[in-house]
Amino acid sequence: MRDYDEMTAFLGEWGPYQRFIFFLLSLSIFPNGFCGLSIVFIGDVPEHRCLIPGNLNLSEVWMNRTLPLVQEGDKLQYSKCRRYRLDVITNLSETFPDLDFFNMSEVEQEPCLDGWEYSKDQYISTIVTEWDLVCNNDWKGPFSMSVFFLGVLVGSFISGQLSDRFGRKAVLFGTMAVQTGFSILQVFSPNWEIFCLLNFLVGIGQISNYVAAFVLGSEILGKSVRVMYSTLGVCISYAFGYMLLPLVAYFIRSWRILLFTLSFPGLLYIPLWWFVPESPRWLLLKGRIQEAEAILRLIAKKNGVTPPAVLFTDVELEDMKAQSIQSYAIIHLVKTRNIRAITIINLLVWMILAIGYFGLSLNTPNLHGDDYLNCFFSGAVEIPAYTAAWLFLQKLSRRFSLSGVLFLGGVVLFFIQLVPSNLSVLTTVLVMVGKFGTTCAFSMVYVYTAELYPTAVRNMGVGVSSMACRLGSIISPYVFYLGVHHEFLPFILMGGFTVLSAILVLFLPETVNIPLPETIDQMQKMKVFKCRSTHNKCYHFCKNATTGEKNLVIKKEEI
Incomplete structure (x- = not known):
């Protein structure tokens, strides 16, 4: 039985229409870069x-x-x-x-x-000066950021369900409207409490927009383009938006005007509704055959290819519907010892990555030197990081590549405390190297996690890992807030956790050039549980030193 990619192979992998969609969906992520981290300047604490x-x-x-x-x-x-x-x-x-x-x-x-x-040296106003979020109320600054990431957590939980029910395109543009609309409303916040409530809603819209664009692109584009789309497409578009943030913030020093300026470009994406199609794969699963075929024939026309007279047989359509109604519970992610160990390691790695990435990103105002240049460098370093991630994912080992960049990102943070105070530039360089490693790992872990889990629970595995990531992002504002008590404590904690995650990754199985597993039984075994499995028992072979004969010995019970 052909799968969807085989059925649509006649479209080609990288035709004019695929390049057009690649560009449009990547462009839709651009505002996420400057809206998501605008709190760096909007919530900064002046003297x-x-x-x-x-x-x-x-x-x-x-x-x-x-x-x-x-x-x-x-x-x-x-x-x-x-x-x-x-x-x-x-x-x-x-x-x-x-x-x-x-x-x-x-x-x-x-x-x-x-x-x-x-002090008015740097800002005309921030939310800190607006509502006196200092001294006994200084906890409210990091809390404003954590509320945003709490919205991201909720958004990541509901976006997949909404996308599966109402369609990728509807959720993409609906959540872009949520992000843009509530960001503009934040400009008129009368108090800190209303600001936090709206920030929560902006977080829901932002991550849902990102996930919907990621899924829509992955389903429209071919196999060979998906890794490039997830790294050089949406990720680099996000990085360019991130780099634009300090440029706009440098010229606009009032938080209300800055927030309105950053939110307004979201309205320019409304015309994309007429150019971005719905996912044909989703339409087929929902039984909307004619709509799916119309989109596929449109793609073929734009690419200059002739589609077959019959795109899908009745048997193939029934098979796709049967696969779509199969359900698995979250218990399947911890059902056996092997998948349970993989899930636990994934949760820890994703959470640590979020703490490191957002901790370093939000820590920009605490670095020595110019805040705007530091923020620009923090965004600019993501472009070579995503490019390196794409190169690593092409042919190199997933396990050693991910562990290597995590180890690099963690170790350099330890050296920051050893840098003399008169070499502040070196401190900034080390922070940027740490950000490079963490960003590179963040891009790679999506692909690696998707390859570790079988098709039966792949979406669930990536979704649960993503939720762990959001928990880490909620914690991250308080990690760099520890710098108030000890200047180097945030870097020590982030460095230690990142090195720990680098070690944990080494226990995961390799997935490069290995077919994706379809069922839980087909999953690769972790190194510590590597054995031959028969009827839920694990065996190993012992070699007789005299005869060289191998004897089968029961080693473990149920995996």
Whole structure:
């Protein structure tokens, strides 16, 4: 029985229409790059200190003494969250108006009761300055990012189900509308709570848009183009959007205007509705044969090929429908020891990757040097990373390639704490090398995970792994937030976890140049469980040292 790819082989792999769809669907991911990480500038924390009312009539000498000095790292700075009691300062200034020195250690302190004064050197406004998300409320900044990733988690959970029910095209454009619409509404947020709610909805739309475009392209394009589409297509389009973010943010320093400017291009994608087709594969599974055949004949016409008179036989259509109604529960991902071990390792690797990728991306404002250049470099380094991932996926070992780039990305983060403070450029370079390794691994892990699982549970396996990834992204804002307490702690944690994931990957089976498994029984065995399986028992052969004869010995019970 022919599969779908054989049935549609007459279209060719890389005709004019496939190139057109490749470009359009990749282009639809472009806004995800600058909208998803816009919080880097919208939620940045500028320099701040307690606001001192101007009606106190304090001299310049006493005005400078209203704030206590605190030790932050190796620097002595004015406190950002405390001040001396102003009534005491006022009385002292009246008693000692010209005194140039006074011991302030015994003066009682108080919080910033009149709010804060923020530096205008870099920003006109951010959500931090808008709603005073500092000091006792400093947890709200990372929480604003985590809420977005919580929406991404929910979106990744529901997008597949919506796509299977209503179609790839409808979900793609519907979620693009959700992302664009709620991003624009965020501009008018009256308070932090409404901003977070809308940020949650934007997260749902963004990941659903990405997944729908990924699935639609994978189903329209041929086998040989899918790996290129998932790396050099959607991923590099995302990276170009990411690189555009600091350029726009450099010229627009008000968070509301910046967010509106970044959201508005989403409206320009409305005309794509008339150019992007529905997935013929999905239409066939839903029994909409005439619509599917019309699209396939249109593709053939655009590619200049003559389609066969009969595209699908009745037997083939019935077989596809039968395959589509087969159902598997999540329990099948942990049913045997082998698939359970693969699933656990995948969950850990995906979660660690998300923590590393988003932790490094969101940590841009904490790096030395210019924030806008650092953000640009963080986006630019993704282009060679995706290109390298594509090259690795062409012929090299999946297992060793993925483990190697993870090890590279993790080890360089350890060296950051050894860099002298006067070599801040070297620190930035090491961070970018770490970002290169993590990004490269992120692109490769999608393909590797899809090859590890059999057809029966492949979508479920990738979906559950993706949900673990979203949990890691929710945690990531708080990882770089630890830098407030220890400058190098985020890099130590991310480096350690990434090296651990590199080791875990080595236990997974190799999949390069190996046919994709169709059933759970056809899955490759992990190295630690490599054995011959017969009737759910695992055996190994022992060689007699004298005769050389191999004897069959039961080693393990059920795998």
